[in-house]
Amino acid sequence: MSKVNGKEVPRGLELGLAGCHVCEKVSPVAEVHCPRCGTHLHMRKPDSITRTLALLIAAAVMYVPANLLPILTSRELGISTESTIIAGMVEFWNTGAYPIALVIFTASILIPLLKIVALLWLCAAAKGLVPHSAKLLGKVYWVTELLGRWSMVDIFVVAILVAMVQLGNYMVITPGSGALAFAGVVMLTMFAAMSFDPKLLWDQLEREEEMSTAQPLPESE
Amino acid sequence: MRTRLSILTWPEPKGGPHRAICHYCDTVHVADPIAEGSRANCVLCGATLFQNRPASLVRVTSFSLTALLLMIVVHTAPFVDMDAAGLRTELTLPGAARALIDEGTPLVGLGVALFTIITPLILAGGLVYVCAPLIFGRLAPGAMFVTRWMSRSEPWNMIEVFLLGVLVSLLKLGKVADLHFGIGFWAFAGLMVCMAAAVAAIDKRELWDRLEVAKGQ
Numbered sequence A: 001m002s003k004v005n006g007k008e009v010p011r012g013l014e015l016g017l018a019g020c021h022v023c024e025k026v027s028p029v030a031e032v033h034c035p036r037c038g039t040h041l042h043m044r045k046p047d048s049i050t051r052t053l054a055l056l057i058a059a060a061v062m063y064v065p066a067n068l069l070p071i072l073t074s075r076e077l078g079i080s081t082e083s084t085i086i087a088g089m090v091e092f093w094n095t096g097a098y099p100i101a102l103v104i105f106t107a108s109i110l111i112p113l114l115k116i117v118a119l120l121w122l123c124a125a126a127k128g129l130v131p132h133s134a135k136l137l138g139k140v141y142w143v144t145e146l147l148g149r150w151s152m153v154d155i156f157v158v159a160i161l162v163a164m165v166q167l168g169n170y171m172v173i174t175p176g177s178g179a180l181a182f183a184g185v186v187m188l189t190m191f192a193a194m195s196f197d198p199k200l201l202w203d204q205l206e207r208e209e210e211m212s213t214a215q216p217l218p219e220s221e
Numbered sequence B: 001m002r003t004r005l006s007i008l009t010w011p012e013p014k015g016g017p018h019r020a021i022c023h024y025c026d027t028v029h030v031a032d033p034i035a036e037g038s039r040a041n042c043v044l045c046g047a048t049l050f051q052n053r054p055a056s057l058v059r060v061t062s063f064s065l066t067a068l069l070l071m072i073v074v075h076t077a078p079f080v081d082m083d084a085a086g087l088r089t090e091l092t093l094p095g096a097a098r099a100l101i102d103e104g105t106p107l108v109g110l111g112v113a114l115f116t117i118i119t120p121l122i123l124a125g126g127l128v129y130v131c132a133p134l135i136f137g138r139l140a141p142g143a144m145f146v147t148r149w150m151s152r153s154e155p156w157n158m159i160e161v162f163l164l165g166v167l168v169s170l171l172k173l174g175k176v177a178d179l180h181f182g183i184g185f186w187a188f189a190g191l192m193v194c195m196a197a198a199v200a201a202i203d204k205r206e207l208w209d210r211l212e213v214a215k216g217q
Helices: A048-068 A085-094 A098-126 A134-164 A178-195 A199-213 B056-076 B093-102 B106-135 B143-156 B159-173 B183-200 B204-215
Strands: A002-004 A007-009 A017-019 A026-028 A072-076 A079-083 A171-175 B019-021 B028-030 B039-041 B048-051 B080-084 B087-091 B178-181
Touching: A017 B019, A026 B019, A048 A085, A048 A098, A048 A178, A072 A134, A079 A085, A085 A098, A098 A134, A098 A178, A098 A199, A098 B159, A134 A171, A134 A178, A134 A199, A134 B087, A134 B093, A134 B106, A134 B143, A134 B159, A178 B106, B048 B204, B056 B093, B056 B106, B056 B183, B080 B159, B087 B093, B093 B106, B106 B143, B106 B159, B106 B183, B106 B204, B143 B204, B159 B183
Parallel strands: none
Antiparallel strands: A002 A007, A017 A026, A072 A079, A072 A171, B019 B028, B039 B048, B080 B087, B080 B178
């Protein structure tokens, strides 16, 4: 039970009730499948923390080639230049296009990194390894889910440049191997965010509250 | 009775009590009907439980139908023409995905096609297919199956991200080439607005309640 203004409010876990992830109908978890839409019911997302961590580790590993390998190669009058995500951003900055440089920096470098860090923090908090406010971290999770897709912008830029800059001998742009790694990072962090269950944050909070309010054992005589 | 269903706002399915569980903190609420235009929040953590959107079905249907029509324009008319080095190239939506597939990164190209073409099509087409018959209280064959797939594909719709990508690339190319916006670009901007409006026009809970009621007719 959680308390709101001194009044106790029940949680699904205590009543054995689960909200369907697809159609939101609330049914006893013992029914296994949602009576309305047939989706498998579960109290918490299965192996939430293990899955999230596995996907995060994969994303962190992919983050290295995503930034080191060229995301595109441009061949201008026979001279090839490979450019990474960071190089593309620096180029915008140097030519005075500060707003675009900031957009690229935010979407391609900051958001994936912040997502990985935020989800690691959420997993640690759900395990009780760091002190946390479940309400605040719930908002962090919401933002993480919301922003994830915007990192894909660099992949779209590559696609558009490759499609448009096909000017024969003058200038040709081809995609680099970094593009696959970067798309991988974005998708892996999106899957990681989807597999994390924010209810675990409140479960942990409840466990901590129980521990602190538990009566000390009576002294034996 | 069937014709009056469309006028009725958010019907309540049989049985009950109807409950809502907060996705964030697992608090169980009694889901009483709320007025059109208002939202229900979780008493513990404040997250939105559900919203009652005004004229939901009519709005979803019209916005997603418009989105479908705009998709035809987006796929046939060029986004941007570029004049450089005496050559003219043009960008189309399928052209961007195909360029990546042709130039040696087929996986990324398929991803781009999935996020900008296939998912928006599933969403807009699915919403029309499911919601238009619901206006008359009817259930389209396989409507529940389609709705499940729509909620699965929703996070992968990246229309607005692609539009940002178009703007960034144009700023990159604007210095070296002459660019002309085509009909496709404006249609795409409209498509983005319509998709966002269509998805936001009905709460998931309301859609499923309506499906359940229509099924029981």
